[in-house]
Amino acid sequence: MFDFLIVGAGFAGSVLAERLASQLNKKVLIIDKRNHIAGNAYDHYNEEGILMHKYGPHIFHTNSREVFEYLSQFTAWRPYEHRVLASVDGQLVPIPINLDTINKLYGLSLTAFDVDGFFKSVAEEVSPVRTSEDVVVSRVGRELYEKFFRNYTRKQWGMDPSELDKSVTARVPVRTSRDDRYFTDTYQAMPLHGYTALFEKLLSHPNIKIMLNTDYKDIVGMIPFREMIYTGPVDEYFGYRYGKLPYRSLEFRHETLDKPVHLPVAVVNYPNEHAFTRITEFKYLTGQQHQKTSIVYEYPQAEGDPYYPVPRPENAEIYNQYKALADATPNVYFVGRLATYKYYNMDQVVAQALTLFKKLAKGEQRGALT
Ligand code: FAD
Ligand code: UDP
Numbered sequence: 001m002f003d004f005l006i007v008g009a010g011f012a013g014s015v016l017a018e019r020l021a022s023q024l025n026k027k028v029l030i031i032d033k034r035n036h037i038a039g040n041a042y043d044h045y046n047e048e049g050i051l052m053h054k055y056g057p058h059i060f061h062t063n064s065r066e067v068f069e070y071l072s073q074f075t076a077w078r079p080y081e082h083r084v085l086a087s088v089d090g091q092l093v094p095i096p097i098n099l100d101t102i103n104k105l106y107g108l109s110l111t112a113f114d115v116d117g118f119f120k121s122v123a124e125e126v127s128p129v130r131t132s133e134d135v136v137v138s139r140v141g142r143e144l145y146e147k148f149f150r151n152y153t154r155k156q157w158g159m160d161p162s163e164l165d166k167s168v169t170a171r172v173p174v175r176t177s178r179d180d181r182y183f184t185d186t187y188q189a190m191p192l193h194g195y196t197a198l199f200e201k202l203l204s205h206p207n208i209k210i211m212l213n214t215d216y217k218d219i220v221g222m223i224p225f226r227e228m229i230y231t232g233p234v235d236e237y238f239g240y241r242y243g244k245l246p247y248r249s250l251e252f253r254h255e256t257l258d259k260p261v262h263l264p265v266a267v268v269n270y271p272n273e274h275a276f277t278r279i280t281e282f283k284y285l286t287g288q289q290h291q292k293t294s295i296v297y298e299y300p301q302a303e304g305d306p307y308y309p310v311p312r313p314e315n316a317e318i319y320n321q322y323k324a325l326a327d328a329t330p331n332v333y334f335v336g337r338l339a340t341y342k343y344y345n346m347d348q349v350v351a352q353a354l355t356l357f358k359k360l361a362k363g364e365q366r367g368a369l370t
Contacts, residue, residue: 001224002209006030007216008231010039011346012336014202015070015353016229021207023357024364029223030203031211038199039231040307041346048256050282050294051194055307056252057267057280057296058195061185062347068187070354074201077189078287082182084278086269088147095148095269096182097140098175105147112176119174132161132169139174152271156300157248157310165311167343182267190285229356231336233306234322242321245341247306253297262293275299309341333360 003026006013013030014037020026036042040055059082062068086095093101099115102108110118122141126134132153136145145161149169153161161169173184181188191198203210211219216232230237235245253276266284270277276297283293309315319341326334335356337344344352 001226002027002029003226004028004229005216005220005223005225005227006229006231008032008039008336008338009034009037009199009203009210009212010231010336011041011349012231012339012353013039013229014199015350016335016357017208018074018202018205019354019357020360021205024361026207028208029211029225030208031214031216031219033213033215035213036196037203037210037212038196041195041199043194043196046254046256046294048290048292048294050256050290050292051286051288052254052282052294052296053195053280053285054252056250056298057282057285058346059183059188059285060190060346061183061188062345063185063187064347064351065186066354067347067350071191071198071350075191075193075198078192079188080190080285080287081188082267082285083180083265084182084267084269085265086148086271087273088271092264092268094180096173096175096180097144097148098180099178100180112178116176119176129166132164132166134162135166135170136161148271150271152269152277155271155275156277157308158300158302163312165313165316167311190287194286227331227333229333229335231334231339233338234319234326234334234341237334237339238322238325241325242318245318245322246310246315247338248308248310249301249304250307251299251301251304253299254294255297256292256294258292260291260293262295306338309337309343311343315341 004020006017006028009030009032017028017030021028041058042055043051043053046052084095085092091104093104099112102115102118103110119140123139124137124141126138129135129138136149150161153169157164263279263281267278267280276299279295279297281293281295333356334340335353336349
């Protein structure tokens, strides 16, 4: 008899498996329908010996000391600050839009003070700011919105930014400084030996059993367990009772090139050209030295593995119905990006899992007292 069946060996499931096994001495079975652990953060060495991320670039960044310190028990780190260029009007310019972006794009030599005035002069007044169009247009005006955000978003999400919640494009800030880092979080680093190695450590406790190539639906009646933690799509769990929740998918096209370097930075975004959104060169992320280099193109798709929840009011309404059902389901806990339908980064999923663990540990304590 397992104390917990955990469905999904991504960050949500694996962090909970580790905590329950090591802190509460629980017997855990963690399963995944894929043939590997680490969920979408999975990385591996390809046939050329280059470390690559199977499901697109995963860059770790967080402001949470708790999350960083927690993960540091399972990996050493390689300091890494992510930089991205966007291909716009025939040039490669920094994104997030910053002082250098504007000077390069328009052939100007503005100062930080001037560029603040420039943004104010082109910004449109929007009130309230609700959508992913509003958030950009109200900050940098329509022209920059169209050059950098409109078409990228249409490609990535299959819909116009005006149909998406503001939180989507608000992920990308605008700066008056020359800071060209994609993230400004306190902790920015990559696991020194990769994500899969980190997950192997997370799941190495003797109380944890791992079962791959297994869909929970195929074993749920056969393996006895007391409680379940579910990290797959929440609508699927409930048999799509309230309809399908849209998840955006991607197709990844991986290539290895016979040269040591391909791009000027780790990622180049293509808002206005091509069917793909961006190209990533993994060696920038991993720091690996190799004669060849591996890159990945991301082609957004409506169908396929669920990668992104789609933040917009009508989807939030459907999710809330599923959430009510989830809350009323005894002995099953829903956690992670797919099960709580949240556009979360890895650190947010780790934080969410640690919060659920604290709740479970408290319940355990109360149970022991009564
Ligand atoms: P997942 O990693 O998706 O794990 C869920 C697991 O459940 C999967 O392995 C799945 O196979 C399994 N599963 C589902 N249903 C079943 C079932 N019925 N039976 C058995 N197993 C099942 N975050 C960052 O912080 N930085 C980044 O740079 C970044 N880049 C990203 C790039 C892309 C292209 C994508 C798609 C995501 C990116 N993320 C990034 C987000 C990151 O991938 C997620 O936050 C994180 O992986 C979510 O972890 P999770 O455990 O919730 O879900
Ligand atoms: N975005 C854009 N142009 C860019 C970069 C991002 O329009 O050059 C928008 C787009 O809608 C994207 C969102 O901002 O989906 C969030 O970007 P981020 O890089 O955080 O996406 P992720 O890495 O999660 O795919």
